[in-house]
Amino acid sequence: MSRESSPLPEARWFWALAAAGALVALAGFGAAHYMEEHGHIVTGMNNQIVWGMPHVFAIFMIVAASGVLNVASIGSVFGQAAYKVRAPLSGLLCLALLAGGLFVLMLDLGRPERIIVAATHYNFTSVFAWNVFLYSGMFAIVAVYLWSLMERRMNAWSKPAGFAAFAWRIILTTGTGSIFAFLVARQAYGTALLIPLFIVMSFAWGLAAFLIVQATMFAWNRLALPPDIQRRMGNLLGLFVVSVLFLVAVLHMVNAYFAKNLAFERFLLVDGGVYPVLFWGGYVVAGSLVPLVFLWHPRLAGPRGLVVASLLVVAGAFALLYLFIIGGQAYPLDIFPGYATRSTFGDGAFQAYVPSLPELVLGGGGLAVAFLITVVGVRVLRFLPQDDLRPAPAAAGAK
């Protein structure tokens, strides 16, 4: 059954997917409206845990957005042909994930209607203010890059545009890592190591997101990913996953060596309730070691193994971010070193946090925005990687 002979069912599928994405995005808007009407009292956040589940979603998407562009950079900057044909899809996913992340970040503000204030009042000592420029610059640079890739007359500009996008995406992830690296007072943050960690995390999470979308598009078009490309991309993902593991291990080892941070590390990694479970079970085992088995075990490695590994890497990313953002705030701030403290404001107390439904729906809405942009993008423009396209064995058999 060829695609040409049955355009209607495919069109229907497109509209069904687009409608589903739009509905979830709309639900995200609804959740944000509910939060704005009632205040953040309807979320699980409080004066101790001031950034919650929406930030986990938003930071995942923003970090992955810059990482997904790596695929294009490997093609345009480092001249790898197999990656160059994937550059347009990589650029589209970058825009989609960035839009999804900003959707969540902006709608979680206490005063989302004042977003124009953030666009007109800048305090240049603030990493957030730099990020406003970095995010809007990213949209502009990637748009120009996509234009240079997809418009024949502009092709000559694709290399410099690719260089600019590569440089910008590294700076952008530096900006995202700096949000936490510049927090001097908290045990969980305030280290320059977070910047390379965020950059490496972006490599892994962005590539995982790319591989999931690529696999879906290939399956949709009944195409098989050439085995050599599949192997190369799988190896690259494995390398990135190992790199993140290495930097996460270094971060926690250095922190645990400092006597002042030992209790905090114990909380995160040993006896902090949900956080050690998320770290060891969620991030280390399910999000890193199992994906490596799926990528490198001779029996499991393959097209399906690549998708399973990518999905697990994304799940591990959420576990790690939850631990990093929420666990980092749940541990009491050490305001009076050497004293045990208590107060009506949570001094000296471990803070509980349970994400509420509106937070989860808002986060899901951000993912839906990214999904919707991707679905519409691949429908209206040629984003399908055009390498040595071969029909999948089953489809070939059907013909």
Added chain:
Amino acid sequence: MSDVDRGRRQILAWGAAMAGVTLAPGVTLFDLAHGRPPSEPASPKVRWGMLVDVNRCASDCDACVVACDKENGLPGEKTPTSAQWIRKVELKDMRGQTKSLPMMCQHCADPPCVDVCPTGASFKRADGIVLVDRHTCIGCRYCMMACPYKARSFVHEPVTGQRPDVPRGKGCVESCTLCVHRIDRDQIPACVEACAATGHKALLFGNLNDPASEIAQRVASYRTTAIRADLRLDPGVRYQGL
């Protein structure tokens, strides 16, 4: 001197007398109050600060907290989501000795909240008071992440019972203003007044830059502590006996 001139002089004299009678009470009041007129900016020559004498602060007393809530129209509930501009912290050291002290915005000379605020809503006045501009705060809570003293609160619910001097709003971040509205009328912060009324006199407010002020003299004569001094933020609130 002609009659016309004499008449003119009389009118001028009456006019001057009337003006004097009209202005005198205002001038006298102004002299008494030394308040800063609204048209005059805060002076960088002044550094408002507070000294907390921990030895005088009673563990069972929360008069400063109650006064702050009343003065600033805060709800007074003590939940994880309620606004608490000042709180009593109970400390126990390794020998089991306990201390009690009030904790609020430390009005740092180099405030991290001001550094990280993307819109400039968090700002430091020339006289050292750290404030939030409620018109430009977008509620991102980055300042709350940055504050080493956990001094800021996010308004989680619609606000009722606001005081005219202290505008508040759902979705914004807020913290101790050092009762800036009272300072500008040459009154001391509500917590300091309430502490004095209990007889504890654990709080002393004044101009740290004025060598003749009691606070400057006590800071110069006694060992006082800046909380998290390792961060070198130069807080305007100092603690004695910690």
